[in-house]
Every structure is written in structure tokens, then in C-alpha cells.
Ligand SMILES: Nc1ncnc2c1ncn2[C@@H]1O[C@H](COP(=O)(O)OP(=O)(O)O)[C@@H](O)[C@H]1O
């Protein structure tokens with residue numbers, strides 16, 4: 081038995097038999113490799129370092145928010161600074177239904193979907209009516225208004241304390257095993273989102289999104305139904321993000337607006353987007369893991385990450401890497417990836 | 426000859442400025458109609474009215490017997506009206522090919538056209554405009570001449586019946602301008618499109634156009650065969666700059 085690594089070949093001899101693998105760059109781009117890696121990670125953590133599991137769950141959920149957000153950003157041609165609004169909507173819908181109606185998680189998912197769809201449709205005209213900067217400011221405002229509402233109607237939303245007693249996603253008896261299953265579930269959701277958005281980005285749909293992102297007026301002159309596309313690419317991602325809210329609610333068993341609705345959480349999501357490159361869906365996974373581990377590191381080193389630090393990092397990223405980490409790669413390989421964002425002001 | 430477009434009594438004002446003032450004209454199938462006028466005469470605004478960027482204040486627009494006065498721009502495109510821009514407006518972050526694909530996919534309702542199909546089709550238009558070798562270049566990296574070609578490829582890819590060409594020659598050197606003009610003539614032969622050709626230099630239109638309409642300060646001051654226009658004292662006066670209509 082013999083293993084030999086040549087320059088572009090991996091040769092494996094077993095007795096008289098010989099197996100060869102070509103090592104070509106395009107093989108390394110096979111998504112299955114990375115999916116496999118992501119699946120192995122929580123399993124390894126489960127056996128060797130269970131305290132890492134929450135961080136992995138967090139990473140996947142952050143990526144699961146950032147991926148639809150990329151679609152939304154591309155398809156509306158504007159930066160949405162309020163994705164956490166839908167987390168709040170989905171989360172509260174799930175929490176309230178679970179606590180008051182005693183619905184199991186599968187049923188509250190439906191409630192989160194409906195509430196997400198409702199608010200998504202309700203707000204989607206914003207993407208048509210308001211220009212880039214106003215849109216950004218308005219989307220920034222909505223989560224904060226929502227936060228105020230959770231404080232005003234304390235008897236419903238339980239303000240600062242949050243709702244508790246939400247049915248858990250899964251309970252098999254062992255805490256770490258629960259976490260492993262939830263971790264794999266979060267990964268599955270993230271991969272599903274990735275799959276959906278990737279399909280969209282590779283379909284005929286994507287060229288119109290890219291055109292809208294670059295120049296709405298010209299896109300319309302070339303026959304693209306800009307308003308329809310914008311409504312679709314606002315509403316569906318909003319629903320997808322609302323489902324992440326549902327996941328948060330059932331995962332923690334408690335749900336408080338103060339955790340998700342303030343600017344600090346938004347900054348985290350935006351940084352995930354920034355690090356990956358704003359409309360690079362694969363980059364979002366890198367960004368999600370990067371931020372989750374950075375947070376872990378900061379908590380271990382400084383004790384608690386300072387709310388000042390993240391905005392500073394975000395600012396530095398904005399200035400140095402306008403297209404994110406993926407942008408560096410894309411500069412040389414732009415044919416293979418669809419457009420980056422051109423933010424309208 | 427069939428009337429393909431009939432614009433009656435169009436007006437458009439921006440604040441106090443009457444950019445278009447009670448303009449009526451028709452375009453007939455298969456012709457090249459020249460639209461002439463000094464800078465700021467309202468030529469581009471007229472195109473914007475017909476393609477739907479702005480709605481007209483008064484009057485109506487008929488395209489192939491259909492009233493399109495209040496129709497959304499994308500629907501007009503699907504009906505067969507297309508345009509190029511005076512200052513090229515490419516999709517900066519898309520490659521030349523993918524920006525033509527957008528037109529090929531959405532310019533007309535074709536059921537079950539895949540992205541690949543649209544790609545093949547777009548390639549044809551790119552090649553026609555001499556941009557095949559630039560297909561994978563981002564639009565923001567193209568030169569002005571190439572962008573003009575791309576504008577035309579994009580407009581043709583929507584399979585229009587009527588195409589508005591807004592000052593193809595502006596900013597090009599004489600050799601490039603000649604090539605651009607020849608390209609338009611070939612487009613007309615090959616795709617059978619009707620062209621409304623805007624230019625503010627007289628000489629070019631005199632050769633290419635079948636008929637010419639002259640705008641001045643938003644008003645139509647003359648319409649007729651190129652020869653008549655060239656000898657029209659009012660038009661000559663306007664071009665010499667001493668005309669007050
Ligand atoms: N969106 C606009 N807002 C205000 N004024 C405009 C606008 N578009 C065009 N105009 C004005 O209308 C007039 C006609 O412009 P335009 O149609 O571009 O002229 P041309 O294409 O013949 O050079 C100009 O005086 C211009 O300043």
C-alpha cells in the first residue's frame with residue numbers, strides 16, 4: 081500500500097491495483113467538499129469540544145440570515161439595514177403561538193411563515209417607492225419602532241425580559257445531543273437557503289436582478305418588470321429571515337426583542353454580509369463562521385465584546401474590502417460569479 | 426406604408442420649461458425617420474415620452490394601433506419599442522454578454538426560454554455589433570465606441586419593431602462614426618427594424634434618413650424629405666442660431 085502525491089495527481093497503490101485522482105482547482109470548488117466539512121464540524125465538536133456547539137449554531141443561523149439578505153439586496157438594488165425586523169416578527173409569532181396556544185414547533189413555523197409573508201408584502205412597496213438612502217433609513221427605523229412596541233405593550237411582548245416557556249425544538253434527554261441535533265438542523269436550514277438562493281442566482285431570474293441592481297431604469301427599458309421582481313425579491317427573503325426568528329425562539333426557549341432588534345445585532349448581520357461580499361452567497365457562510373468565532377474570541381479575551389468594537393471593525397471592512405473577501409477572488413474570476421452590489425444613493 | 430407609431434399633441438414640461446410643446450408626428454413601417462434639432466431641443470425628452478420614462482402631459486401615443494400613452498415602460502418594450510441612450514448606460518457590473526442576455530430574456534415574452542438559449546441568442550447580437558471578443562469584459566471596462574455597439578446590441582436583442590437611436594455619432598471619431606452608421610444600416614436590413622434616428626449634426630441624417638423631423642425649443646418646426654429640410658429657410662436659420670419660434 082502506497083500513497084504518492086504528484087504535482088497534479090494523487091496516486092494510491094494497493095497491491096497490483098492503482099487508483100488515481102486528479103487534483104484540479106475545479107475539483108476543489110466542488111460544493112460537496114465544503115458541505116461535508118460543515119457537517120463534520122458539529123459532529124467533531126460534539127465528541128471533543130461540546131462548548132463549541134452553540135457557536136456553530138450561531139454561525140449557521142447568522143449565515144442563514146445573511147444569505148436571503150444578499151438576495152434581497154441584489155433584487156431591490158438597495159441596502160436593507162433592518163433584516164432583524166423579520167427575525168422579531170417570526171420569533172414573536174412563534175413564541176406567542178407556542179406559549180398561548182400550545183402549538184408545537186412544526187405548527188408555529190406556519191405562523192412564522194404567515195407573519196413573515198404579511199410583513200414582507202406590507203413593506204415590499206418601500207423598495208419601489210423610496211430611493212436608496214431613504215429606503216436604508218426606513219428599514220433601519222422599523223426594527224427600532226418594533227422594539228419600542230415590545231416595551232410599550234409589555235403585557236404581550238414582555239419587553240426587556242422577553243417571552244419564556246416556548247416549546248423546545250427537540251428534546252431527546254441529553255443536553256449536548258440536543259445541541260448537536262439543533263446544530264445539524266441549523267446547518268440544514270442554512271444549506272437549504274443556500275440551495276434556494278443559489279438556484280435563483282443561476283436561473284434566468286438572476287440576470288434581471290443584476291440588471292435592476294445596476295440600473296433600474298435601463299432594466300425597465302429592456303423589458304424587465306422591475307416592480308414585480310423587487311416585490312418578489314423583497315418578500316421571499318423576508319419570509320426566509322422570519323423562519324430564522326422562529327428557529328431562535330424555539331432553540332433558546334425564550335424570545336426577547338432586545339436581543340435581536342437593536343442595532344448591535346444588525347451590525348453583526350451586516351458584517352457577515354460585508355465579510356463575504358454583499359451579494360456573494362457563499363461568502364456569507366465564511367462571514368457567518370468568522371463573526372461567530374470572532375465573538376467567541378472577544379468574549380474569551382475581553383470578557384464581553386464591546387458594542388463599540390463591532391462598528392469599528394465594520395467601518396474598517398467597508399473601507400478596505402468594499403466587495404468583501406470574496407471580492408478579492410472575484411476580481412480575477414468575475415465570469416464565474418454574478419454581480420456585486422452597486423449601492424444607489 | 427403602415428403607420429407604426431402615431432404621436433399626437435405631446436407636451437412635457439419640467440417646471441417652467443416646455444421641453445416638448447404640442448408635437449405630433451408619425452413613423453411608418455420600414456422607414457428611417459431622422460429627428461433633428463440643436464442641443465436642448467427636446468429630442469431625448471421626446472424619446473423618453475414614447476418609451477415611457479416620463480408620461481406625456483397632453484395628447485396620446487399609438488403604437489401599432491394600440492394606445493400606449495400610460496403604459497409601463499417594460500410593457501412598451503415587450504410590444505416592440507426599444508432604445509439606445511445618448512450617454513451610454515451599460516449595466517456596469519455585468520459582462521457584455523450578460524447585459525445582452527437581459528434584453529434577450531425579457532425583451533419579449535418567450536415561454537420556456539432558458540438562460541442558455543438566451544445566451545446563444547445574445548451572442549448573435551453581440552457578434553453582429555462586433556463585440557464578440559469582448560463578451561466577457563465587464564461593461565464598465567468598455568470604451569465609448571464599444572459601449573455604443575453594446576447599446577445597439579442590447580436594443581436589438583429585445584427584437585424590437587421600432588428602435589430609437591439617440592445620437593450614435595456623438596463623441597466618436599470620424600472613422601468610428603462611419604462604422605456606427607454602417608452598423609445601423611445593416612441592422613435595418615438584417616432585422617427589418619424601423620428606426621427613429623436622432624442626431625444634431627445635419628449632414629449625417631441627410632444621407633441616412635428617408636424623412637426628417639426638426640425640433641426647436643420643444644416645437645416641431647419642420648417635417649419632410651431631407652432635401653426639403655436642408656433647404657428650409659426656417660431650419661437653416663435655427664441652425665445658424667438666429668431663430669425665435
Ligand atoms: N429630467 C429633467 N428635468 C428637468 N429638465 C429636463 C429634464 N430632462 C430634460 N430637461 C430639459 O429639457 C430640455 C430638452 O432636453 P433634451 O431632450 O435632453 O434635449 P436634446 O436631447 O434635444 O439635446 C433641456 O433644456 C433640458 O435641460
Ligand SMILES: [Mg+2]
Pocket residue numbers: 468469470511
Ligand atoms: Mg439628447
